[in-house]
Structures are given as C-alpha cells and as structure tokens.
Amino acid sequence: MQPLAINHFSIVNALGSGAAAVARALSEGRTGLARCGFETVTLETWVGEVAGLDAVRVRSDLAAYDCRNNRLAQAGLEADNYADAVAAAREKYGAARIGVFMGTSTSGILQTELAYRRRDPQTGALPADFHYVESHNTFSLAKFVQRYLGLTGPAFVVSSACSSSAKVFGHAARMMAAGVCDAAVVGGVDSLCLTTLYGFHSLGLTSRAPCRPFDVDRDGISVGEGAGFALLENILSTGAGGGMRLLGVGESCDAYHMSTPHPEGLGAQLAMQHALDSAGLTAADIDYVNLHGTATKASDPSEDKAVHALFGETPVSSTKGATGHLLGAAGITEAIISLLAIEHGLLPGGLHTRTLDPQLLSNYLLANKQARISRVLSNSFGFGGSNCSLVFGRDT
Amino acid sequence: MMRVFVEGIGLLGPGLNGWPASRALLTGDAAYVETPTVVPASDWLPPAERRRTGLPVKLALAAGREAFVHAGRDAAITATVFTSSSGDGENLDHICTTLATDDRDISPTRFHNSVHNAPAGYWSIATRSQAPSTSLCCHDASFAAGLLDAATQVAVDGKPVALITYDQPYPQPLHAVRPITVSFGMALVLTGQSTDRAFATLDVSYGAAAATVTRMPDHGLERIRASVPAARSLPLLAALARAAPAVIVLAYGDQHLRVEMTPWPRP
Numbered sequence: 001m002q003p004l005a006i007n008h009f010s011i012v013n014a015l016g017s018g019a020a021a022v023a024r025a026l027s028e029g030r031t032g033l034a035r036c037g038f039e040t041v042t043l044e045t046w047v048g049e050v051a052g053l054d055a056v057r058v059r060s061d062l063a064a065y066d067c068r069n070n071r072l073a074q075a076g077l078e079a080d081n082y083a084d085a086v087a088a089a090r091e092k093y094g095a096a097r098i099g100v101f102m103g104t105s106t107s108g109i110l111q112t113e114l115a116y117r118r119r120d121p122q123t124g125a126l127p128a129d130f131h132y133v134e135s136h137n138t139f140s141l142a143k144f145v146q147r148y149l150g151l152t153g154p155a156f157v158v159s160s161a162c163s164s165s166a167k168v169f170g171h172a173a174r175m176m177a178a179g180v181c182d183a184a185v186v187g188g189v190d191s192l193c194l195t196t197l198y199g200f201h202s203l204g205l206t207s208r209a210p211c212r213p214f215d216v217d218r219d220g221i222s223v224g225e226g227a228g229f230a231l232l233e234n235i236l237s238t239g240a241g242g243g244m245r246l247l248g249v250g251e252s253c254d255a256y257h258m259s260t261p262h263p264e265g266l267g268a269q270l271a272m273q274h275a276l277d278s279a280g281l282t283a284a285d286i287d288y289v290n291l292h293g294t295a296t297k298a299s300d301p302s303e304d305k306a307v308h309a310l311f312g313e314t315p316v317s318s319t320k321g322a323t324g325h326l327l328g329a330a331g332i333t334e335a336i337i338s339l340l341a342i343e344h345g346l347l348p349g350g351l352h353t354r355t356l357d358p359q360l361l362s363n364y365l366l367a368n369k370q371a372r373i374s375r376v377l378s379n380s381f382g383f384g385g386s387n388c389s390l391v392f393g394r395d396t
Numbered sequence: 397m398m399r400v401f402v403e404g405i406g407l408l409g410p411g412l413n414g415w416p417a418s419r420a421l422l423t424g425d426a427a428y429v430e431t432p433t434v435v436p437a438s439d440w441l442p443p444a445e446r447r448r449t450g451l452p453v454k455l456a457l458a459a460g461r462e463a464f465v466h467a468g469r470d471a472a473i474t475a476t477v478f479t480s481s482s483g484d485g486e487n488l489d490h491i492c493t494t495l496a497t498d499d500r501d502i503s504p505t506r507f508h509n510s511v512h513n514a515p516a517g518y519w520s521i522a523t524r525s526q527a528p529s530t531s532l533c534c535h536d537a538s539f540a541a542g543l544l545d546a547a548t549q550v551a552v553d554g555k556p557v558a559l560i561t562y563d564q565p566y567p568q569p570l571h572a573v574r575p576i577t578v579s580f581g582m583a584l585v586l587t588g589q590s591t592d593r594a595f596a597t598l599d600v601s602y603g604a605a606a607a608t609v610t611r612m613p614d615h616g617l618e619r620i621r622a623s624v625p626a627a628r629s630l631p632l633l634a635a636l637a638r639a640a641p642a643v644i645v646l647a648y649g650d651q652h653l654r655v656e657m658t659p660w661p662r663p
Contacts, residue, residue, distance in 0.1 A: 096604055096651065105511065109492075116496040124569050132573040137481065138512055138533035152650035154602055156534040156541040159512035167530055171545060174552040178398060180544065180602050194495045199507030251528035253520035258445075259508040270526055383508055384517025386529065 001173055001278045004232045006244040006392075010082035011336045012072065013226030013323045014048035018079045023340045026348045029368060031322050033210045033222050038192050039110075045206040048224025048324025049192060050075070058144070065144045067108035067135040069191040076189065076227025077148055085231055086149045089183050092237075099181035100155040101172045102142040103165025103188030105328030105382075107157070108135035110193035141189055145229075153181045159328065161382030162292070163251075164188055165228070166331025166390055170249040172232050182237070187229035190328040196223055203259060205296050211325070213293035213318035213350050214300055214364045216357040221294045224324020228332035235395075244339050247375065247391040248279025254385025261299050261381060265306030268292075268379065271387035272310055275377060279391040283310045286391070287373035288347050289362075290334045292381045293318020294325055303379065304360040311377075317365040321351030331380040331388060338376040338392045345372050397601040398551040401594035401660060404467025404585035406459035406560075407633060409433055410578045410620060414462055421617075422630070422637040428614050433579040440522040448505050449518055450484045455562040455581035456515035457522060463558060463583035467593050471523035474585070475549060476558045478516045479532040479542030481625035482576060484509060485566035515562065538563075539582075539628040540648040543655070546586055547600040556587040563626040577623040582633065590660065596636055599656040607645040607652045632657065 011018065014032025015025035025032065036047045056071040057063075077083045089098060115130040134140050142157045154175060158167045165188025172184035190196075200206045200221060207220035232246060252274060254267035261268065276282060289311055292303055295318070307316055319337050326333045341347060349367040356364055375393040405415045411431045412418040420426035438446065438457045456478060464471045487509050494502050508514070513531035520529060534541035539561045546559040562581040566574055587594065610631040612618040621630045628646060635642035635657040646653040 109488075112488075113492055113495050116492040119496075119569060125572060126569045130573065132570070133535060136570075137535050137574075138483070139481075139535040139538075143535070146649075152604075154541070154544060154651075155649055156532045156538075156545070158530055159533055160516065160529075160531045161511040161513055170528075171530070171548075174545075174548045177552045178548045180548060194500065195491055195502075195507070195510065198495065198500050198502050199491075199504075199510065202502050202504040202507055204504075251530075253516070253526050253529050255520040255524045255526050257521070258448075258514070258517050259504075267526055274528075382513070383511045384513040384531075385520055386513055386516065386531075 001248060002177060003235060003245045003247050004173060005235045005238040006230050006232060006246055007238055008082060008085035009230040009336050009339060010076050010080035011228045011333060012050060012076045012079050013326060013333060014050055014224055015322055017075060019340060023344055026322060027346055027368065029351060031210060031351050033324055041194065041197050043197060043201050044208050046210045046222045047192060048222060050225055062144060062147055064131045065134040067111040069108040069141060069189055070144045072191050072225060072227045073141060073144055073189045074148060076229055082229050083149060086185060089231060090150060093182040095150055095152045097153055097182040098151050099153045099172060099175050099184040100142050100146045100151055101168040101184055101186050102145055103158045103168045103328050103331055104141045104190050105159060105161050105164055106190060106193050106195060107138045107141050109195055110191060111135040113194050149185065160386040161384055162327050162330050163380045163382040163386040163388040164328040164331060166380035166388035167251060169246055169390055170251055173249060184232045185229060186232055188329040188332040189227040190326055191225045196327060207295060210352045211295035211320055212352045213295040213320055214356055214360050215353040216355045218295040218300060220296050222324040224326045226323060226326045226329045226333050228329060228336050243395050245393050245395055247393045248275040250274025250278055250389045252387045256385050259383050261302040263302055265302040267385055267387045268303055268381055269306035269309060271389040272306065272377060275389035275391050286311060286314055286375050286377045288341060288376050289314055289316040290338050290376060290378040291316050291318040292379040293320055295320065301359060304362050308361040313363045315347050315365050316362045317348055317350040319348050334378045335390055338378045341376055342373055342394050345370055347371060397599050398547040400547050400550045400586040400588065400598050401590055402584055402596040402598060403469060403587055403591060403593040404463040405636065406462030406583035408435060408455060408459050409580040415466065419637040422634040424614060428616050430616050441518060445518060445521060450487050450509055451579060452484045452562050452564050453515045453518045455579055456560050457519060459581035459583040460519060460558060460560045463585045467585035469556060469585055472525045473527055474556050474558055475527045476516060476519060476529040476560060477542050477546040479538045479561045481533060481535055481538045481563055482566065483512045484514060485564055485570060489567045489570060536625050537648045538625045540646040540653045543600060544602055544653055550586050550588045554588050556585065559584045559586060561626040561629060563624050575623065578620060580624045580626045582626055582629045594660050597658050597660050601654045602651060604651045609647050610644045
C-alpha cells in the first residue's frame, strides 16, 4: 500500500489522558489496572477504568448522545489537541472529504443495560430518556465523532470484536486510495459495561489479578476502556517529512472457532505476513512487535507460535498489563503505543509477568528497553477469528 | 467512481425465497404477497456450531451461500464484507434482561454470539475461509456503507468480494424504539473484472449531488425497504431483476451513494 502520514493522534485510557501521560506511564512502568469497583459489578477481577467519566457530559448540542462510550470518545477528541488538528484538516480538505471510520465492540451498550433496569413495570417499555440511535446502535460512536468534529464524509463503524479499531486503518487506506475521501479520522472507543465483564467471566477468561501476558501462571484478561484517534493523510498533502507513517495492513480469519484462536496461530501468522507484504517489508525490518498478548491460557501460545515463526528473536511485548484489554479500542490504543515507542525510542516491557512461560519462545521483554527503532508491527485479534496486523514506521 | 461486476445474488426476505423465485416479484411481473421470511437450516456448519447460532447467522449464511452458488465461486478464498444495523437483537435482549436481574450469569455462548461479527466468524468456520473479512454497522445506511466498502475493496485490492447484509427484528422493548419489521438477508458476489459469470456492472460513486432516494413501486416491498436497513438493497435488486440499465440512489449519511446498473455484456 501507499504509506500514509499520521501527524496527529490522541489517546485516553487508564494510564492517563493524552500521549504525554501515556508515554510517561509506560516509561515509568506504571499500570492503570485496579481492583474492579465499576458500577455494581461484584466480580473478583481487575480493570483499567478511566477516572472521572461519570462527571463528564458530552457537548450540549449533542446531549442525546450522552453515555459513557461517547463521553470517553469526547475525552479522546479533546486530548492532544486532536479536534483542533481535525478542524484544520476540515479547512484544508473540506468536511465532506474526510472519512470517519471507528472501531468498537459494544458502543454505548452500558446505557442499554442501565435502561433495562428501569423498564416500566406495567408495560416493560424502556425509559423515555433512552436514545437508541445516539447510544445503543453500534454506529452511534461514529455518528457522535462525525458530528462532534463537523464532518460529513463517508463514515461507518467496524465491529469485529477485538480487531475492530485495527481494521479501521485498512478501510481508511482503501477509501483514500480509491479517492472516496482525502483524509480519514480513524480510531476506536470501548467503555466498561456489564456485558463484557460478565461475558468474559462466563468464559472463564477474566483474571483474578492484574493480567500477566506470557506468564506461566497467566489466568486471563483484565478488561479496560479507552479511546484513541489518528488522522490519516496522504504524504504529499502534508508537506514536511520526518513524521509517522502507516506502512502496512494485514487481515485474515482463523476459520477455526468463535472464541478460541487457532492453536498454531495460522490466522495470526497470515495477518502478520499480509501486513509485511502490504508494507513491502520483511520480518527483519521490524524492530519491535506489540503483541495482542491478552494473557489467556489459549491465546498467548497461539500468538507466540505465529510471532516466533516469523520474527524469531525480535523483541516483543504486550502492553495490556498497563492498559488492560481495551477490546474494540485495543487496535488503535496499541497502534498509538507503537507510534510512541518509535517517537520515544521506548520498547515497553510487559507488566505483572514474573515467570515467562517456558513453552513460549518469543523474545518477550520483561523490562523497558531504550533503543532507536524505526518500525513496529502491532497485532489485534478478536472473537470470530478476526485478525489484523498493522505496520508503523518513522519517515526516513 | 468504481466499477464492479455482479456474479451472484442471494436473497431471503418475507415472501422472497431465493433470487430465482424473487425476480418476477421484484420486477412487478408477479404480484408480491408478504409472507414470513423462511430461513433454511444450514448444513454448512458442523452440528455443534449450528446449534449455537442465532437467526442472523442463519440468514447471512443462507444468503451468502446462494450468492456463491450463483457465482460459481469458491467461498474459501473470497474476502467478505458483512453489514448489519442491529446484529442479533434477540440475543442482545436476553443478555440485557439477565444483566438487569441480581443473577447476572450470562451464558458463554450468548456472549460470544453477541459480537457484531458473529456471522462473519461462523461464515469463516463454515467455508474454511481465511480471507479478510469485515463487519460493519452504519444504522439505516448499513447497506450503502457495505456496498461502498465492498466496491472500494474490489477497486483497490483487485480481488473479488462478497457483500452480505442482514437484519432481524428486535423483540420488545427494543422493537418499540427500533421497529425493524421483518428478517431480511441479501448477498452479492462482486469482482473487478468481467468473467463468464458476470451479468451486470455497478458503477458506484459517493457524493453530495442532489438526488432522490430510489424507492420500490410496490407498496408492500416499499414498506419493507423503508423499515429494514438490509432491505435498502431492494431497488438495486429490482434493477438487477429487470436487467435494464438503471440508476439507483441510496441515502448515506449527509450524502448519497449513486449506483449505475448496466446489464453485462452490454445490451
């Protein structure tokens, strides 16, 4: 693919608000995970909760969109002067020439869960303040972002579970290559809700402790929440060089099982190989791999086999011990962490992992490492066997 | 503008039992009578997986399979774009109802079926396809978004793509706030080059040009088009059934999707 410029991005999650806060937390090896005290949830697990969302309200002209997911989206749009950068792009390209492609797994479903508790005892009806279009429908996130930013170009939500906000990069790149839009707001938002917490618990996939990717005693994920956005532009239209680039996108399916990855990681390996091919690179060109690394019993070995087969001794780590698993927002979050890794020369060591699983062969970093790096591959894999790998680099 | 060739169509809707049987109803050559959508049980999935699937998966698999048989193309190596406004509303209602009680034990199967890409996941298992697949949502414009995305993939990647769109009515209480009236599934197999199987071209363009959204002349079919996002595809299907050049306009957010359908080879 034609590389695309990423000169603006923003990030909000349990590590903090904005790229500087997240980069600082990563360099200090700090985790955003804490014992779950979310809402009325009584599970013995840890979560990566974004503080203060209950006090946030979305912009008054968009009041009908008010829900945890869109509050988090707004926090992301306001971080890192992202909305200002998009406003400048709107002046440059026109509102109709900027696409909005958002990833989410559950959008504003928490709002629906809460509304179901307030059904009319006689009729069963949902409360009158329930806004289906603005908070329930999966598209509500992209519609909110589009309206918040004053954009009128092509828009949709990609909802392919935990690969959602990685896949949006592929959609945007194709839309731009086809001339449907000149620039794209890509990103993703997922917020804590009961469906995912109780759902992953029902599958026995939530850890009782902070998640420990690649640890011999790993016992599941820590669910997190967060928002991330990037602005994709054609390199020629951005002028100055030296910026960050989206170099490649690779997608595949496992064709194996709905909630268990292929044991040999065949789908994962295909996605990574496609991403390298699309970037015109080989595995040796990659300096660091940001793993999907969820810390479940089944998924770490699957990814490890695929990563080790392709990358051998290349340093790898999962940052989910710091952020938690952001599900539909994991792709964009780890994409931005990959960009921060390049910008700061920081290969983040995985947190909470004490004893590496001897069955896992990849060169998993247990401590931060400083090194000038140019290219990073980031993995995002989801339920339904949906795989996406992204390659980012610095313009050289 | 992007040109794609249509190689195969699959269709399941109320009184619309497959593409061959639906053509005369869509052209108006036979009287349309609405009857409940019949979704055949799929023997494509292993029995263990089949038992776990909800109606949207069955709809998507049946429509997709018909389109691939029509196209004579191998589903195992073809990329897919799934698009739906509402996903599995029955499953979602069950989960939200359970979570509103003190006993919050939701079933693991219901949870993994709750992802919007459940049909794509089951499709990949059924067809053993490792080809790229995506799952989109754009509320009322979900079909338009899927068609634009599929056409873009064909144009940019130069490979065939199957577009599969489906929607199912919500149970109450969500039905009251989102009244999707019937179950509807539709699939198109699209390619970038002319093949022996291609029977129409679609020139797809996205833009702001003032345009009136294309409707169905038949009142019954128009009611379905207007109430079911996946059935926004009906005017395009009617044009394909008539096999005469036509321009179809689909609403898409603040703009429109314009689809110029021409029979192939050119008449």
